Amino acid sequence: MISFLLSAFVSTLSYFIAGKILFNNKFNIRKISTFEQIIYGFIIISFVSVLINFFYPLSKLVNTIFFFTMIFIFFFSKNKIDKKEILILFFVSLCVCAFIFFDTINRPDGMLYHYPFSKIINEEKIILGISNIHFRFAHHSILQYSAAININYLTGDNGIVIPIGCIYISILLYIINELLISLKQKNYSLSKVFLCLIALFLAYKINRYSKIGNDDIGHLISFLIIYKFLNYNKIKIDHFKEITLFSTFAVANKFTLILIFFIPLIILVQNKTYFKKIFFSLSSLFLIIWIFKNLLISGCLFYPIEKTCLKSLSWTNINMLKSEKISGEAWAKDWPNYENKNNDNDMKDYIKNFKWLKTWSQNHLKIILKNVLPFLLVMILLISYNHKKNFLKKKNILKEKFFYIFFFAAA
Numbered sequence: 218m219i220s221f222l223l224s225a226f227v228s229t230l231s232y233f234i235a236g237k238i239l240f241n242n243k244f245n246i247r248k249i250s251t252f253e254q255i256i257y258g259f260i261i262i263s264f265v266s267v268l269i270n271f272f273y274p275l276s277k278l279v280n281t282i283f284f285f286t287m288i289f290i291f292f293f294s295k296n297k298i299d300k301k302e303i304l305i306l307f308f309v310s311l312c313v314c315a316f317i318f319f320d321t322i323n324r325p326d327g328m329l330y331h332y333p334f335s336k337i338i339n340e341e342k343i344i345l346g347i348s349n350i351h352f353r354f355a356h357h358s359i360l361q362y363s364a365a366i367n368i369n370y371l372t373g374d375n376g377i378v379i380p381i382g383c384i385y386i387s388i389l390l391y392i393i394n395e396l397l398i399s400l401k402q403k404n405y406s407l408s409k410v411f412l413c414l415i416a417l418f419l420a421y422k423i424n425r426y427s428k429i430g431n432d433d434i435g436h437l438i439s440f441l442i443i444y445k446f447l448n449y450n451k452i453k454i455d456h457f458k459e460i461t462l463f464s465t466f467a468v469a470n471k472f473t474l475i476l477i478f479f480i481p482l483i484i485l486v487q488n489k490t491y492f493k494k495i496f497f498s499l500s501s502l503f504l505i506i507w508i509f510k511n512l513l514i515s516g517c518l519f520y521p522i523e524k525t526c527l528k529s530l531s532w533t534n535i536n537m538l539k540s541e542k543i544s545g546e547a548w549a550k551d552w553p554n555y556e557n558k559n560n561d562n563d564m565k566d567y568i569k570n571f572k573w574l575k576t577w578s579q580n581h582l583k584i585i586l587k588n589v590l591p592f593l594l595v596m597i598l599l600i601s602y603n604h605k606k607n608f609l610k611k612k613n614i615l616k617e618k619f620f621y622i623f624f625f626a627a628a
Contacts, residue, residue: 218314224372225310228379231284231367232258232387233298233306234291251305252391256441259384260466263359264503266366267510274341275362280369309390313382320426331357331431335365335377346532348515352541355515358431359469359507381429388437392416408447415440421591435470438463439477446480457484457491461500469507472519521545543568551577 233251236258240249265283266275273279334357337347348355360381367376392412399409418440423433442463449456461481467474485491495501508518516533518525521542526533547564550573558567567573 218318220373221318221375222310222314224375225313225379225383226307227284227369227371228367228376228383229255229306229310229313231287232256232262232383233302234258234287234296235261237296237298238287238291238294250391250394251302252309252387252394255306255309255387256384256391257462259363259380259387260462261499262366263363263466264469264499264506266362267359267503267506269366270338270343270362271506271510272342275339275365275368277339277369280366281371283366284369284371309383309386312386312390313379316386317378317382317426331361331364332377335361338362338365339368343510343513345513346516346530346534348520349532349534349537352537355511355517355520358435358471359466360431360434381434382426384434385423385426385429385437388441389419391441392419406448408444411440411447412444415444432471435467435474438467438470439474442467442477442480446484452484452488454488454491454494457481457488458495458498458500460484461495461498462503465500465504465507469503475519547573551581554580 232255236254236256239257239261240254269275269279269283333351334354337344337354338361363380363384364377367380368374369376372379392415395412396409396416399405399412415437419437423429423437442460445456445460445463446452452460464477464481467477481495485495511518511520512527512530514520515538516526516528516530517523517538520526521538523535523538523542526535526538528535543564546568550568552558552564552567552573555563555567555573555576557563
């Protein structure tokens with residue numbers, strides 16, 4: 218337990234240091250909490266790990282050198298850590314340990330390709346066409362890089378399971394801290410109401426370590442993007458960079474979250490002068506790195522979208538891509554519960570002409586209704602209350618509409 222706690226503290230400290238370096242040098246937005254600095258540090262380190270993997274495997278030696286390089290840069294800069302921050306970092310580490318220890322671990326996706334992929338990048342540089350070994354390697358999240366770079370001589374093998382717990386606990390404590398501040402200030406704006414709904418979402422749907430996967434962290438980051446969008450009365454360039462960085466990280470977790478880029482796009486349309494500044498920013502650099510990595514691994518900019526694939530590359534396997542695209546759609550439409558299947562070739566017929574609808578409605582639809590109905594009830598109450606209290610003025614009605622749309626979609 219003590220060794221695991223020390224590993225969690227080292228990991229949390231590294232995220233905090235990266236976040237503090239970033240905010241002191243790149244942003245001048247506001248005074249931010251320790252929890253938010255951990256979140257930003259987590260994002261930065263995750264993308265840096267992808268960049269390092271272009272040239273070196275993320276071995277224990279490389280990861281340890283990276284950690285001490287951050288320490289060196291931090292202590293020779295103007296940044297300092299006070300006693301209060303040390304106590305908060307220790308508290309976060311303790312929460313991470315408790316969150317992981319008091320859970321029955323059952324992570325089939327983790328055993329199937331999350332951990333194996335992290336192990337591969339611990340031992341090798343980016344391997345051209347690795348998706349041909351297993352198609353799921355093309356579906357990996359940036360969280361697998363977060364796990365891989367966290368294995369060093371200080372954290373040991375414990376480091377691979379800590380990152381997801383750390384980012385979850387940091388987001389949870391950040392939300393609680395924001396709500397406590399709003400209660401103290403008697404701030405009951407729409408953004409704070411939305412934050413309450415995020416807390417409800419965490420309590421209802423994401424409350425165990427074994428439940429958290431690539432999708433869940435991506436969804437939580439997307440929620441924070443919406444919260445920040447609602448919370449800023451006037452979005453300055455630093456706010457815009459902040460939201461864009463979060464959006465890039467969300468998409469790197471799950472490509473289907475690409476619609477979250479709609480928020481920074483709206484801001485950009487309203488503030489066209491931001492285009493040049495965001496083009497030469499960390500967000501753009503990280504997005505380019507991620508897309509180029511996808512190309513090297515699968516031959517596609519965005520797997521499994523065939524139109525983004527370069528068929529001229531020798532490792533691009535279009536036939537496998539088409540097959541897995543059909544398989545993915547069939548599984549999403551409840552293929553496992555289809556009683557009349559004979560072989561996998563039936564998948565193509567199953568997804569046509571709504572043949573899947575009967576099976577899906579008898580099984581998966583019930584699960585969706587169970588998850589959505591509580592939030593739908595909250596949405597109805599909130600809309601009714603909002604019409605009476607007018608959380609937003611008419612000039613901000615656009616934000617109100619986005620709030621309803623995004624929260625209902627997330628639910």
